[in-house]
Amino acid sequence: MITGNHAAATAAVLAGRANRSGRGFCSGVYPITPSTECMEFLCLQDIEKGHVVKVESEHSAMAVCIGASVSGARSFTTTAGNGLIYMAENVMVAAFLRLPVVMVVGNRAVGPPWNIWTDHSDSLALRDSGWIQIYCGNNQEVFDAVLIAFRIAEDHRVLMPVMVCQEGFVLSHTMALTEIADQTQVDQFLPQLNLPHRLAQTPRVVGSFTSSRMIEAHREQHHNAMRMAWDVYTEAQTDFEKTFDRRPPDPVVTYRTEDAELVLVSMGTIAETVNRVVDNLRDRGLRIGSVRVTMFRPFPFDALKKAFTGISRIAVIDRDISLGFGGVLWGEVRSLAQPGMVVQNYVSGLGGGDVRPEHVEQMVKDALERKTTGPSIFVGVGE
Amino acid sequence: MNRPESYQNSHLLRPGNTNCGGCGMSIAFQMFKRSIGDTPVQLVLPACCAAVAAGGFPFSAYGAPVLLSTFASAASTATGMAQVARLNSEDIRVVCWAGDGGTYDIGMASLSGAAERNEDILFICYDNEIYGNTGGQRSSATPAGAGATNILKGKIEPKKDIMSIIAAHGIPYAATVSLADPDDARRKFQRSIKEKGFRFLLILSPCPTGWKSDPSMTIELVRLAVRSGLFPVLEVENGSRWTINVEPDFSKDDLARYVSLQRRFKKSEIKPDEMGAEIDLKWKTVRMLAGCNTGV
Ligand SMILES: Cc1ncc(C[n+]2csc(CCOP(=O)(O)OP(=O)(O)O)c2C)c(N)n1
Ligand code: SF4
Numbered sequence: 001m002i003t004g005n006h007a008a009a010t011a012a013v014l015a016g017r018a019n020r021s022g023r024g025f026c027s028g029v030y031p032i033t034p035s036t037e038c039m040e041f042l043c044l045q046d047i048e049k050g051h052v053v054k055v056e057s058e059h060s061a062m063a064v065c066i067g068a069s070v071s072g073a074r075s076f077t078t079t080a081g082n083g084l085i086y087m088a089e090n091v092m093v094a095a096f097l098r099l100p101v102v103m104v105v106g107n108r109a110v111g112p113p114w115n116i117w118t119d120h121s122d123s124l125a126l127r128d129s130g131w132i133q134i135y136c137g138n139n140q141e142v143f144d145a146v147l148i149a150f151r152i153a154e155d156h157r158v159l160m161p162v163m164v165c166q167e168g169f170v171l172s173h174t175m176a177l178t179e180i181a182d183q184t185q186v187d188q189f190l191p192q193l194n195l196p197h198r199l200a201q202t203p204r205v206v207g208s209f210t211s212s213r214m215i216e217a218h219r220e221q222h223h224n225a226m227r228m229a230w231d232v233y234t235e236a237q238t239d240f241e242k243t244f245d246r247r248p249p250d251p252v253v254t255y256r257t258e259d260a261e262l263v264l265v266s267m268g269t270i271a272e273t274v275n276r277v278v279d280n281l282r283d284r285g286l287r288i289g290s291v292r293v294t295m296f297r298p299f300p301f302d303a304l305k306k307a308f309t310g311i312s313r314i315a316v317i318d319r320d321i322s323l324g325f326g327g328v329l330w331g332e333v334r335s336l337a338q339p340g341m342v343v344q345n346y347v348s349g350l351g352g353g354d355v356r357p358e359h360v361e362q363m364v365k366d367a368l369e370r371k372t373t374g375p376s377i378f379v380g381v382g383e
Numbered sequence: 384m385n386r387p388e389s390y391q392n393s394h395l396l397r398p399g400n401t402n403c404g405g406c407g408m409s410i411a412f413q414m415f416k417r418s419i420g421d422t423p424v425q426l427v428l429p430a431c432c433a434a435v436a437a438g439g440f441p442f443s444a445y446g447a448p449v450l451l452s453t454f455a456s457a458a459s460t461a462t463g464m465a466q467v468a469r470l471n472s473e474d475i476r477v478v479c480w481a482g483d484g485g486t487y488d489i490g491m492a493s494l495s496g497a498a499e500r501n502e503d504i505l506f507i508c509y510d511n512e513i514y515g516n517t518g519g520q521r522s523s524a525t526p527a528g529a530g531a532t533n534i535l536k537g538k539i540e541p542k543k544d545i546m547s548i549i550a551a552h553g554i555p556y557a558a559t560v561s562l563a564d565p566d567d568a569r570r571k572f573q574r575s576i577k578e579k580g581f582r583f584l585l586i587l588s589p590c591p592t593g594w595k596s597d598p599s600m601t602i603e604l605v606r607l608a609v610r611s612g613l614f615p616v617l618e619v620e621n622g623s624r625w626t627i628n629v630e631p632d633f634s635k636d637d638l639a640r641y642v643s644l645q646r647r648f649k650k651s652e653i654k655p656d657e658m659g660a661e662i663d664l665k666w667k668t669v670r671m672l673a674g675c676n677t678g679v
Contacts, residue, residue, distance in 0.1 A: 056496035060459035067463020207451040208440040
């Protein structure tokens with residue numbers, strides 16, 4: 001029984017040790033609720049050929065990871081909410097330098113108003129930062145995602161950093177039965193990191209100035225690298241299953257979507273609640289299903305299109321809001337809508353608000369009755 | 384372009400770079416390289432003129448591996464590099480080379496953090512007393528009376544005393560470097576590249592473009608700043624043992640000449656006398672800190 005924070009840190013330590021035959025492990029960390037216990041745990045471990053630097057800010061935490069990674073070490077950090085936003089400049093640098101850093105974000109509302117509880121608006125604000133984003137549904141997924149994150153980040157076809165998102169408190173502080181792994185298994189799953197553009201002794205510049213046309217060429221390469229993550233993830237899932245005897249979730253997880261008239265799309269732990277509502281309402285004869293997006297970047301277009309085949313109504317639940325637009329997830333899902341489809345957005349659970357079964361039922365009722373897509377609806381506000 | 388390796392390796396900042404003529408920072412690079420010889424270094428450059436000097440991808444004006452860090456992060460990026468070098472028992476020396484903006488201002492927190500942790504980094508600040516890269520705005524290193532593109536007349540606040548701040552961290556070695564005193568400079572470069580832990584060097588680095596001075600007067604300006612007492616040449620060991628390395632003559636003529644050789648003090652019409660009072664105050668502190676340690 002461990003918390004999400006300890007699951008994440010345990011996986012990071014195992015991954016760090018696994019690079020002892022390579023250039024080791026080095027990480028910069030800074031505390032913020034609800035990710036503090038992850039960094040504390042990491043700091044107290046004995047990591048062979050590893051070092052954790054307790055820096056003076058999140059901005060510097062990511063800078064240490066950048067310096068370590070560019071020198072060929074495996075690197076990891078964790079933060080949340082305003083910490084992630086403060087770190088943002090260097091978050092983008094890690095991606096644009098193609099550095100395979102892994103970061104666990106304990107999703108937290110961005111203040112003000114100050115609130116330490118969960119929502120997805122911190123990591124979604126960095127949607128376009130060039131990081132692969134995985135949203136976890138339980139503690140086991142957090143542990144597994146950290147290991148698989150190193151695998152895809154360090155694959156030479158990808159070489160992009162990975163953000164593993166776990167909802168603050170809901171996962172970060174909740175103890176759950178979690179299978180961890182032996183060092184030998186992790187050693188096998190994570191071969192030593194070999195960074196092709198490692199800064200060694202040859203005179204050259206990493207992160208140089210470029211012309212307009214040249215930066216386009218770089219961005220196109222970055223984009224293509226991100227798009228490789230789907231295939232690499234699938235391969236890694238298979239390998240993971242071979243090594244650890246369990247399979248991490250697909251980029252899109254469907255639940256009772258066959259023959260459904262309406263599906264509810266969500267990320268993170270809300271999907272658990274949605275699945276229960278699906279069971280209850282199916283018992284009452286409603287044809288509804290649930291779709292959980294676990295990999296938000298690169299966005300799983302094909303898997304989602306497949307999940308939406310034959311469906312005319314989609315309800316998208318966002319634990320975030322892009323002010324002046326609507327839910328961020330909704331915006332992405334809506335881009336896949338066929339003409340005539342209703343794709344309605346429900347914003348709920350900001351700042352740790354409970355998204356309860358009755359809220360989901362309210363969404364289902366509205367989504368089944370409406371003729372057209374309307375503006376985003378806030379559900380559960382002020383309760 | 385294919386020059387022999389020996390030629391490439393003889394320069395840290397190679398000829399043909401984009402720095403302005405007479406740039407103090409270019410001279411500092413030459414003196415630094417000549418002092419440290421073949422010691423392998425990795426450079427971390429935050430946003431500043433030295434970063435621009437690298438040139439455009441895929442070329443590099445630097446004869447060493449370089450990482451361009453974000454403006455605020457030179458010391459923390461270098462921390463990651465130095466720690467991994469240590470983990471792998473490599474003898475490479477990680478050097479941050481930053482302007483006053485990346486040192487006194489936006490880089491202050493990460494610099495202070497790395498100093499407090501005593502990371503194995505040499506942090507060199509070439510202080511041109513303005514933001515050169517963005518066209519010459521004020522920094523907290525700009526002296527009172529000097530103009531800048533975002534100040535109407537002249538700066539009112541005095542220059543921040545970075546050496547006291549750095550010394551207060553108790554790091555193994557900190558020193559100011561005069562480009563007009565090559566023997567003292569060489570000794571400091573050689574000592575600081577070898578020493579373990581956090582080391583800090585401050586180089587007064589005239590900027591003909593921003594100071595509106597003649598490019599041929601760069602070294603002369605440093606000489607005048609040292610002689611007049613404007614730029615104390617000193618070193619601090621373990622944050623406590625202050626030594627004055629060059630005794631100024633506090634000549635009023637030198638100070639007047641220093642001001643007259645630049646046009647950045649014109650608008651404020653600051654008088655050398657007013658600057659003289661500032662110098663007296665500074666030296667009271669320096670002498671108090673140094674006790675009787677005059678290394679002259
Ligand atoms: C976060 C951030 N803010 C602002 C800038 C713009 N900027 C680039 S260099 C610079 C000034 C650099 O001044 P200094 O450190 O004194 O070095 P110099 O240019 O004088 O060599 C500024 C403001 C930036 N690159 N990054
Ligand atoms: S602007 Fe000043 S500091 Fe920058 S390259 Fe030119 S002379 Fe040097």
